[in-house]
Amino acid sequence: MKKDLGTKPFIMPMPVLIIGTYNEDGSADAMNAAWGTLCDMNSVALYLSEGHKTVANIRARKAFTVAIADEANMIPADYVGLVSAHTENKKIEKSGFTVAKSNRVDAPVIEELPLTLECELDYIDEKSGCVYGKILNAIADEKVLDESGNVDLNKLNPISYDPASRSYFTMGKKVGKAFGAGAVLK
Amino acid sequence: MKKDLGTKPFIMPMPVLIIGTYNEDGSADAMNAAWGTLCDMNSVALYLSEGHKTVANIRARKAFTVAIADEANMIPADYVGLVSAHTENKKIEKSGFTVAKSNRVDAPVIEELPLTLECELDYIDEKSGCVYGKILNAIADEKVLDESGNVDLNKLNPISYDPASRSYFTMGKKVGKAFGAGAVLK
Numbered sequence: 001m002k003k004d005l006g007t008k009p010f011i012m013p014m015p016v017l018i019i020g021t022y023n024e025d026g027s028a029d030a031m032n033a034a035w036g037t038l039c040d041m042n043s044v045a046l047y048l049s050e051g052h053k054t055v056a057n058i059r060a061r062k063a064f065t066v067a068i069a070d071e072a073n074m075i076p077a078d079y080v081g082l083v084s085a086h087t088e089n090k091k092i093e094k095s096g097f098t099v100a101k102s103n104r105v106d107a108p109v110i111e112e113l114p115l116t117l118e119c120e121l122d123y124i125d126e127k128s129g130c131v132y133g134k135i136l137n138a139i140a141d142e143k144v145l146d147e148s149g150n151v152d153l154n155k156l157n158p159i160s161y162d163p164a165s166r167s168y169f170t171m172g173k174k175v176g177k178a179f180g181a182g183a184v185l186k
Numbered sequence: 187m188k189k190d191l192g193t194k195p196f197i198m199p200m201p202v203l204i205i206g207t208y209n210e211d212g213s214a215d216a217m218n219a220a221w222g223t224l225c226d227m228n229s230v231a232l233y234l235s236e237g238h239k240t241v242a243n244i245r246a247r248k249a250f251t252v253a254i255a256d257e258a259n260m261i262p263a264d265y266v267g268l269v270s271a272h273t274e275n276k277k278i279e280k281s282g283f284t285v286a287k288s289n290r291v292d293a294p295v296i297e298e299l300p301l302t303l304e305c306e307l308d309y310i311d312e313k314s315g316c317v318y319g320k321i322l323n324a325i326a327d328e329k330v331l332d333e334s335g336n337v338d339l340n341k342l343n344p345i346s347y348d349p350a351s352r353s354y355f356t357m358g359k360k361v362g363k364a365f366g367a368g369a370v371l372k
Binding site: 001002003004005006007008009010011012013014015017034035036037038039040041042044045047066068071074075078079081082115117125127128129130132135136137138139140141142145149150151152153156158159160161162163164165166167168169170171172173174175176177178179180181182 | 188230348
């Protein structure tokens, strides 16, 4: 039996992305964003409300990092989504995150997060507000890599955002190879 | 120890979205897309390569559905990502999915999938190729709802796409309330 729920923002699951930028005074900022995806194999598309300090920072510095929030860092990852750098100038210190400058872009890398994309601003689409960034490099902690040097999702242990319960979930197990599982039907 | 992996499309996790449209002859089509997100609480943003039959269908009919692929339907969900309606005119029949016409938009609803967004085309951004759609309604199977009538992510049992292993994963357990877990740090 099917039921109509009305207009609901039910894309599931969504990532928990921590966007790192520098403020005008050189201090680091970070925010928590679920509304992000890829638009090609080298580029991210982020839908961030214009009011965020992060957007002003990206406009000024033309760079940002995108880190994947993992279960071990759920509380600081959530904190940076709860508190604004507009009103809390010690946001990063209070979050518990420590930051280092990216070697490639004018943006901070959060040391505790195990996977980070270093991005330069491509452009901001003024109609949708979408921030398009080119991925220059992915930095991974060795502990999340498999024997071939590729990221192992269960070692990474990312959290995801569920828009129905407004909660974070962990990942389960691998259940199939994409673009292959269906081959049995051909 | 951190390691540079180069340019990698590592947004994790991603959803597995099944986009339903009608072909010009009135037959149904569906494709599998991971590069989709929200751009506001009522709208989806999908990055689909222009060559897909789905994009031509959306341009013609100004409507589509977005269904969440679940574990029970992983094989047909994968099949519609593997095979093109450009070359297989019995794609839907061969996938095993059955379809009904949406009551609200000129697009098919896949009956087996437990959660579907009925969307009308807002516009296609010609620079990025992004398809923007307004969510008119979410249709959910009662079996994926909790006692309050909200979608329960573990009952829905969506799969997600892992771009590192190109595999599908199930969800794990709820580990925290978003925009609340961090409150302990304030």
